[in-house]
Amino acid sequence: MSSLLLLAELAAIAIVFAGLPLAYLWTRPTYNFFQKLNWVLVFMTFDLIVFGAFTRLTDSGLGCPDWPGCYGTSNPWHAISEIQQAEANMPTGPVTVIKAWIEMIHRYLAMTVGALILIQVAVAWSKLSSLGKKPLLGSLGLLILVCIQGAFGAWTVTLKLQPIIVTIHLMLALVLLACLTTYAQQEWIDKSSVTTRLQCKPLSSKLLLLAAVILSTQIFLGAWVSTNYAVLACPDFPTCMDRLWPETAWQEGFTLWRGLGLNAQGESITPVALQTIHWAHRIFAMVALVVLGALGLSALGLSNSKSLGMARIAQLLLGLLILQALTGISNVVFQWPLLAALMHTAGSAALVFCLVRLVQWSSWSTPIHMKMSKSL
Numbered sequence: 001m002s003s004l005l006l007l008a009e010l011a012a013i014a015i016v017f018a019g020l021p022l023a024y025l026w027t028r029p030t031y032n033f034f035q036k037l038n039w040v041l042v043f044m045t046f047d048l049i050v051f052g053a054f055t056r057l058t059d060s061g062l063g064c065p066d067w068p069g070c071y072g073t074s075n076p077w078h079a080i081s082e083i084q085q086a087e088a089n090m091p092t093g094p095v096t097v098i099k100a101w102i103e104m105i106h107r108y109l110a111m112t113v114g115a116l117i118l119i120q121v122a123v124a125w126s127k128l129s130s131l132g133k134k135p136l137l138g139s140l141g142l143l144i145l146v147c148i149q150g151a152f153g154a155w156t157v158t159l160k161l162q163p164i165i166v167t168i169h170l171m172l173a174l175v176l177l178a179c180l181t182t183y184a185q186q187e188w189i190d191k192s193s194v195t196t197r198l199q200c201k202p203l204s205s206k207l208l209l210l211a212a213v214i215l216s217t218q219i220f221l222g223a224w225v226s227t228n229y230a231v232l233a234c235p236d237f238p239t240c241m242d243r244l245w246p247e248t249a250w251q252e253g254f255t256l257w258r259g260l261g262l263n264a265q266g267e268s269i270t271p272v273a274l275q276t277i278h279w280a281h282r283i284f285a286m287v288a289l290v291v292l293g294a295l296g297l298s299a300l301g302l303s304n305s306k307s308l309g310m311a312r313i314a315q316l317l318l319g320l321l322i323l324q325a326l327t328g329i330s331n332v333v334f335q336w337p338l339l340a341a342l343m344h345t346a347g348s349a350a351l352v353f354c355l356v357r358l359v360q361w362s363s364w365s366t367p368i369h370m371k372m373s374k375s376l
Helices: 003-026 033-057 076-089 098-124 134-158 164-185 205-227 271-301 308-333 338-361
Strands: none
Touching: 003 033, 003 098, 033 098, 033 205, 033 338, 076 098, 076 271, 098 134, 134 164, 164 205, 164 338, 205 271, 205 338, 271 308, 271 338, 308 338
């Protein structure tokens, strides 16, 4: 199959997949289409992150060993003979029919998000005269970000699941989710209308920023554990190898540029290095629980009748922290069950969503920040 034909078929698949949520939006005419599209993108990106975790956890990342297609075709049906041959040659290898489909569905979902962002750009362009340049510039920024994310998706395959590439791929997906959520919660108001509203912003932006840095670090450490397959490097809890502080090899464990399962010298990575990777994530989890818990309790305590939304997000944040602790422990105690591992990744993405949602109640200046505008 020629490259142009392959790209045309993949584009057609993306259009079909993107058409499903668009069709749903058209059946809900009582709400603003642009805002609905923005929130659908948030939902689709969250789903993409969870399915990406499913792809990784089922070892399907190389289910189709080329990119963007599968053995040069747009779907595994067209490459069934090549896939079956690869599976026959290596029954426990990375290529099977099921893994090929999992990998390609993940790519289809990614293409769907890209197609919907293109539509978002088009809608923002059509509203340029009424909404101004900010929505268009923001949407173009999202388009650039999703293209960069797609490049890392390609490198994930071509560089054979190199841990740092896979980790950055996940981190960029969460950055995309945060940016899409920020974009969706903006109130794009028609320039011809002047609205006025009084907003109280009692939440500390400094605490929120600290929580964001801590959460980002912890997610990176978790991704580093997952991409190095170090989840079971410490098979016991709360100790590691029956020790309160296990033997560590920090330089070997956190040498970033190396192949999967290898150290910087190209030799097999040692069990001690994998223990170190796991232990770092486990120890820093306590820091994350304290800081994010403090943020959640602070937001809950500051909420009132005028900020019930903040109370709901704070409650969700605290609930997610409990879920993350339970699923993280169960990954060790129950030997990495798929459902718990998926919930752990989904919980991380949901925590990012919560932090972004709390931004609208945060202020750098005084405990209560008043924002005034005029209404006609």
